[in-house]
Amino acid sequence: MKSNIYNWFFLILRRDLLIASRRSSTYITPLIFFLIVISFFPIALSPDQEFLRSLAPGVIWIAALLSSLLAIETIFSEDFRDGTLDEFFISNDPSFVLVFAKVLCHWLVTGFPILIASIISSLILYLPFNSLMPMICSLILGTFFMSLLGAIGAALSLGKSAILSAIIVLPFSIPTLLMGTAAVASAIDYQDYSGFLLIMGAMLAIGIPGLCLLTVEAILLNYE
């Protein structure tokens, strides 16, 4: 039976989630890193409630960006090393859908711990309750876009150091940071935040096909 793209997509998802579940560090490290970065700010600056509340959206979003950068190079480097990545490009199925499966898995493995950590940290930073839901929605969209950008960074610096992929990815993540922080900030003072989430959704809609296609090209570079 010829491999069709759907069961291959879910096969990759199942395989990567199985491997991620076996190596618990992949989903624990973003969680712990996020909480450490969050708890630095009250210690370093000042534990005053009003001050922390005004600081909370930016701090949560910066910590989310950095911790989603943490687990980037594990997307492709392990598969490239043990040869399973070549199967994607040998078949006649569209390989950017398979790359999207890997990005989706990376997002599930690092995105959700970040969500849980951000809920915990909203208590630490006295974030008002009404801005909890917009924060979660904006983090869902934002970490997804960060995983897509991280895929490009990891593919371009496959054999190199992880810092290189961080330097490549961070300048491009500024719109996500801006929109996410604005969504949570406007939710805090009871304004309408749906506009920001729509923009992040639009960026995601463009990003998924575009960045996955470019990631395929970036990976194929490493085979020459």
Added chain:
Amino acid sequence: MIEQISAIIHMDGNGLYVWSCFLLLILIIGINIYMPIRKLKKVNKESQSKTQ
């Protein structure tokens, strides 16, 4: 004539800023001109040492 030149140099007190920008411009263009020449010189030196 002299008065005019000193006016140009001082530009009513802010001359320093304008001329520092000008110097930066010259510096950066100079670096950009020098880099390729240095590269070519290196290639020349290599090929000479090879031919000897």
Added chain:
Amino acid sequence: MNKMWNYIKDWFIEMGSPPLFFKWSSKVLPWLIFTTIIIFALGLTWGLFYSPTDYKQGDVYRIIYIHVPSAILGQSIFMFMAVCGFITMVWRVKISGMLLKAAAPIGASFTLLALLTGSIWGKPTWGTWWVWDARLTSTLILFFIYAAIIGLHSSIDDKSKADRAISILSIVGIAIIPIIKKSVDWWQTLHQPSTFSLTSAPSMTPDMYQPLLVCVLGFYLMFALLLTMNLRAEVIVREKNKSWVSKQYLSEDK
């Protein structure tokens, strides 16, 4: 129309082969140097010396003749690099990869120049060295992207592979830069109602505006000159053990 398209295609293929490009560029280079110096000097002297002083800012506004052209150049070089990157990826033209690598440091240095002159301009007029103005911030982010491109190229050893890596990055860059500019402009209005915008040129009378155009033309010519020199050096370095290099270049020992 078809004939003209073939002519462009042949010229482009001819440029594709380094020896022909090298011969063509050594013919054109003296002329390019001559016109660049003339127009560059004309624009700058006209702007710095002979344009009228601005009633509000006095003479310090003359920095605009360096700041605005270098900012414009920084952005248009990135667009040029994205076009080269697209050509490298789609038609696998080797020379446009080298063009991309040669243009990156020039773009980075002009963006840096725009940042420095912008902050120097801020000191006398607003008393602070750095002003979180929308355009200065997006120029700063553009500088980071240039640094990422140069860093990525230098970290990959095989040069032709490195060219195609940075062409991918420049395509991603050109797609995201408009979004960055719009979101930074929007961010500017959110935090500081725009009482001032640094580079919104003060009411430019025509005789202040004309030197600016000449300066911009001079900067573009300067870019063309620096690019040709960089590309010649890049071509020679990459093909130094090829026969045509020793025959054509080392013999004349330019």
Added chain:
Amino acid sequence: MLPKLKVSNLSCTRAGNLLFNNLNFEVNAGQNIEIIGSNGSGKTTLLRILLGLIHIGKGDMEWLDNKDNYNQFRDMECFYQGHSLGIKNLLSAEENLRLSSFSFGVSEEKIHSSLDRVGIERHSALASELSVGQKKRISIARWLLKDFGIYFIDEPFSALDDEASNLIEEIIEELNKKGASFVITGHRPSNVVSSQINLDHEV
């Protein structure tokens, strides 16, 4: 039988130096080809060009499709095993076979039978606990899952004891009888191969 793959005047340069120049060969059903060359002579690059992982510089390839005419795009299912065996350390031997893209529509007992055929007893042992030799056997078990058109194997006989190499030769002959053909790379010609391509003298 029509040859499955026809390659005509294929040449490739890598980082400036010429790897091989106008190579012509054909892959027929049931026959094996070995690409011999020293390290860095472009064996793996040639393998990857044939599979489409690398862009062809000059030359062209024609694949036989199921309507017995030739076209440029490969419709035939092929198997590729590179230097790194394509085995995930955190998965067990059985999971490695079931969760791989080469095992679509393969029944459970086919997986278990091919694992037994190559001599792996504990099917649910994690690959990280097994030795390199046993990992190589797991990747050999993947050959038996389905009948692929052409097997592209990168240095199958490297770092193997005698017992495992006769196992490989047995399996190659068995699959050849079923009409599969092999394109393998190595340093010295092995006895199961019908024709060789030598990359060292071609340059």
